[in-house]
Amino acid sequence: MVFAGGAIGTGVRHGLALAWLDGPLATLLVNLTGAFALGWLLGAIGRHADPRATHRRLFLGTGLLGAYTTYSAFVVALAGPGAGALDWATALASLPLGVMLAGAGLRLGHPDA
Structure with a gap:
């Protein structure tokens, strides 16, 4: 699961770098959007104990x-x-900024958190 997701994530990041996102500000943008998305993901499915949620995480x-x-x-x-x-x-x-955005994503993904 990790390998397959990693292959896709690497491809997306590389594609963005080839398109136009490269350099320190682009890296910051990618890291902040990734922190927000990870916060949201953990808020949305992080507390589920079923195997499908584990595989998604x-x-x-x-x-x-x-x-x-x-x-x-x-x-x-x-x-x-x-x-x-x-x-x-x-x-x-x-x-x-990454911590703040991860917290915002967590709240959005699981408003009761």
Whole structure:
């Protein structure tokens, strides 16, 4: 389940990078949309104990969204010799904004949470 979802998530992220989304702001956008989607997913199906929900969480959450988001891209950008202020600003903004958007997605996916 994780492998199949990961293959799709990687393909989506790569397709976006080829189309027009590349660079620190694009990475931030992808990570924030992925954080929101993961929050929503966990809110919507995270508390279900049936095997289908477990498979959906593995496929969509760990696989697809795990591969779609690219938090490691910040590490690569910041470790490189050309790291600039925009790289640092987007990396530093990514964590708090991602947590806030994941919380918003969780609330939307499960309003009683």
